Amino acid sequence: MALQTSAEQPAPVRQIANLIGQWIGRLGAVWVEGQVAQLSRRPGTSTVFLTLRDPAADISVQVTCPRVVFDVVDPPVTEGARVVVHARPAYYIPRGTLSLAASDIRPVGLGELLARLERLKRLLAAEGLFAPERKRRLPFLPGRIGLVCGRGSAAEHDVLENTRRRWPAAEFRIENVAVQGNQAAGQVIEALRRLDTDPQVDVIVLARGGGSVEDLLPFSDEGLIRAVALCRTPVVSAIGHEQDTPLSDLVADVRASTPTDAARRIVPAVSEEAARIRDLQARARQIVEHRLDREQAFLHSLRTRSALRDPGHDIGRREDEIRALRDRSRRCTVQLLDRAQDNLSHQLARVRALSPKATLERGYAVLQKSDGAVVRDPDQVSVGEPLDARVAAGRFGVEVRDRGKPSGEGRRG
Structure with missing residues (x-):
């Protein structure tokens, strides 16, 4: 039954804390999956303290585990590892904190991890986050390029070096973040948001070198994938090598096989564009010259026509035709008049012959x-x-x- 309280009859803190502890205790032991965000093994204690984080949300919980349980886990649990914990929720009344008392810890194997990534991939695909119609075209020449990468990493060097080699005037805004470990996904999401709100940034590049599946897990984080999908600025994913396919490659507007390939995709090459301009100039010159030659030939053909070479010739010919037509019409008229005169005389003779006067x-x-x-x-x-x-x-x-x-x-x- 719900606790009956009022402003006149409030419940003391200890009573509320005890009730919360009772309600949490009723939950019983549960299996919980998460990522180890922090690991603490204090010398001289029989308890190991872990912070278990939900990769898809900004939620974490404290886990306590007996050292004898923790030490037998194979392979050993490290920060950033995915684990499944069998624990009982516990509410510590004096501090009002919730924790999990673990009795078993099992690392998530590579096969299981890949299976879960596949399930997440199908879920996000069903929501339309990977749909081709959502992809946006990259600008031909971005004014400023946002780069999210590890500090001093080879990926940062490859993107900067190859981009400036192709287009020396390229400008960058670099956001250095952790690209591996339990904090990587959160830092990349925050960097994405900062770059996406910068009106001078025309394209964002996520860059990281190669690594194992576990190393690249942050770039398959559900929260990161949704953050990329919400970006208004086109995003290029350049994570790992050609064979690596984190989920960020699927949601990004353009997938680059390597950071070097990302540089080739985000800016044109000066030499290639100069060659294209020279080719266009040559084609334009050829088209203009061809047009001029054609018009010149047309003018020449006009000058060779008799009407322009000797205009009086056609006029004289037309004059002769008009004179001949006039003579012909005169002859025809005279013939018609003579025929009519003969017919009239014949008719007159007949009239006279038949006239009573005759x-x-x-x-x-x-x-x-x-x-x-x-x-x-x-x-x-x-x-x-x-x-x-x-x-x-x-x-x-x-x-x-x-x-x-x-x-x-x-x-x-």
Whole structure:
């Protein structure tokens, strides 16, 4: 049951401490894995004191171990080693501190260590920390390079020497940290954060020489891997040799096989860039000269054309064509007019031949009654009736004196 307290009835410190000790005692013996951050073997004592650290978090706990248990561990436990401890939690009431009383210590073997790294690798990969789309391109020419390495190490010398050999004007901000041991991961994380917040640093290089799997463990630390993933500045991992593959190589934006290779990747070589510029200049000159030659040939072909060589020639030829077309159109017009004139004369002759006037000119006359009706039959008139006679030369009046006989009767008689 929860302890009943109030401002009027507070519990004394000793009671709270005793309750905490009781609650912790109920946990029983547990197996705990961690990294030995500190080891103390005091002369004349039968107890060894260890500080066990969680590699993935900034948490540690004090461990006490009987010397007879500690001395039989094979291989011997050293600072930075990974171990599994079977211990019972203990709460020391006078000081209010928590510790673990170890009854067994087992070092984590290389095979087990590699298996755990593989499990961590799969976990981080599932979170997308190694995804290619997260990788960022390195700047072509960084203004300042952040370098995280051991003080006076061969890796520092290789990066500085080879970088300045390729680009003498390269600037560095160097963060010297521990690259091995239980404090290495924490120091590298802090150095990363300082460089990442520096606006003048354009790229960060993690550099360390080769070593055993245990020596390179800090660069597979989960906290360090997550810190690299959170960096806004591109990170180059140059840890160990070609065959070494710490997890920092997978999360970094660029993996360099060696510190020397990192120098080749972060800056261009002056000689190579100068050669590239000379090549580009030669290509540009060649392209310009080719273009000028082509335009010169085009101008020459224009000058050799007849239209530019003798402009009057084409004008005279066009003039002759226009004159010929004009004469042809005149001939065609005259022919059309002559044909139309002939057709008109023919039509006029036909009209004249069929005209009543032509008939009258042959001696015929047209008789019309007073109402204008044309007389075609003797029966249409009567004796004494005045008629109007129309001949070719004019008209005059006549009077019927005798109707005579019809032309048919005369022929029959």
